[in-house]
Amino acid sequence: MPSETFNAMVLRQDDQKNTLCAVEPLGFGDLPNEDTLVKIDYSTLNFKDALAVTGKGKIVRQWPLVPGVDFAGTVVDTTHPRLAAGQRVVLTGWSVGEAWWGGYSQFQSVRGDWLVPLPEGLTTRNAMMVGTAGFTAMLCVDALEAAGVSPSSGVVLVTGAAGGVGSVAVAILSRLGYTVAALTGSDDPARHAYVVGLGASSVVDGEQWKTAARPLEGQKWAAAIDTVGSGVLARVLAEMNYGGIVAACGLAGGADLPTSVMPFILRGVRLLGVDSVMAPIEKRIRAWERLTRDLPLDVLETITQKTVRLDEVKSAAEAMLAGKLTGRVLVDVN
Template sequence: MEEFKALWAENIDAKVETTVRTFKKEDLPEGEVLIEVHYSSVNYKDGLAGTNPKSGVIRNYPMILGIDLSGVVVESLDPAFGAGDEVIVTGYGLGVNHFGGFSQYARVPAAWVVPLPEGLSLREAMIIGTAGYTAAESVDALDKQGIQPQTGTVLVTGASGGVGGMAIAMLKRLGYTVEAMSRKKADCMDYLKGLGAEAVLHPEEVALEKKRPLAQQRWAAIVDPVGGPMLPDLLAQLHYGGCLALSGNAGGIAFEATVLPFILRGVKLVGIDSVNHPYAERIKLWERMASNLKPENLELLAEQEIALEDLPAAFRKIMDGKMHGRTLVKVKQGI
């Protein structure tokens, strides 16, 4: 491997400029494992990094973007991995402060590398990607809080997005009754029901007309990758002992609520961090995503498959809220 292609992002005059350019092996950062990347995916965080230099995702441009990847080990200084091993990398500093997955080759610390579990292909691993990992972590959090299929209905917000769609499919696979909330209700009804949603709600059907800290108890649990000012309305409508797993801020970083849902109904607000989730837990979750958490309709979640050159348009699409499901990036051509 003398030269390879990657998506290069620069902050030029307070705007992010992205180009596919050529690199050499010595341009890669330090790390014990060199990987030939086969697939990556487009996540909301990638969209922010590729369009908004003030988003806070990347503090120091330039950068090779891409917060996840799957591929094959080419070289390894760590005996845990050898040439030919199929692997996954998500989270940590990938594509944020360390050259990322929108690149034909990546060199990363061995502590970030997860062996591809039996039951998943490299392609399937990136249909799941960071969004699916976040969804799986959210579903696992509900389980740890005692939320079982018989406990009651689970609401998934931001349902047309990657995390939301994955959460619906995973919950359905486990036997939960799921309702989906999406601003794109009219356009995505069939898609969301195909993933496993029993009902699809517009946010206006969920928001409280009169704001109050406690309202009718509608859901046993909520998977919320959106966040923002609607969070208090969601907490107010949880069952006694219910749980909300919060993983995103697409709706905003601030909300105003009271302590009443917590001290009068015993509800739990659980934060989901997919970036620094402990390695041992990552291994367990990826094993589950290759078995009982693997969506039965995984291909339905893959809206499109694109090349590195198509990424700037994909960033605009996800930031404009026009993307549903997952966008797979085929980095290695001819596979």
């Protein structure tokens, strides 16, 4: 091993069940007993990570825990038949950073079944610029296309368009020739300029998004990718064209859905749930290969607005939950 100890962010609970967060030195004997050891280069900050690190959401399922739901790095040692030492890999999902130790560490021991070999042309830094958010966005685009949506179908709405998933979704859809409308949830001109720079044809923020939708509203969208949930998703459903399709992947605005059956039985709207946590390996490999083709690498630099160290993750998490961050946050664990 390169050294006897390495740094990791560790979450612990005190007697009052408050979350304690600190960067600590760990030894290799502290790591889980799994089949593959990875030297991590980068992780990211996702909404779920922010909830875990700040203790503001019921995310952590074991204590102590090294958080971080994704990472990219190089295999140091493995007994997994599909992997080899020196191979560059990426991990997203599988409840890592929740039930299993995750990416906010310079080394991690994980199950080889969870790792995807990095496609040619993608560095570990690029991979984490994409991260769980970008991987989820690609799955959403895949779901829409599998359901028959194409650039000729009409306008595709992306909610939470200035966030991690939304940013990548806007960029991919634009690259593929779709007309994209962006909902950022903000009247900040800088955010509007940001999503237009990613390829959005219009920004649709308005007061109506802060009010409850009627069961059916005017038809506006051929398809949508929703990262927000709650009242925003209810309005999206109410505004879908006849036969419209919505890929839902997030709950930044809440887990409830205050809607009715009207969009489904009177307009034939379809709501597709998109899960990135337990997606099978074949779907993961296909999505990462598509990302190397359909997401321009120069766009990643635009999407990645901030890079932080391990000891800066908590303050970035607080800023994310306060709605003060745009795009992706890269975590350089070294």
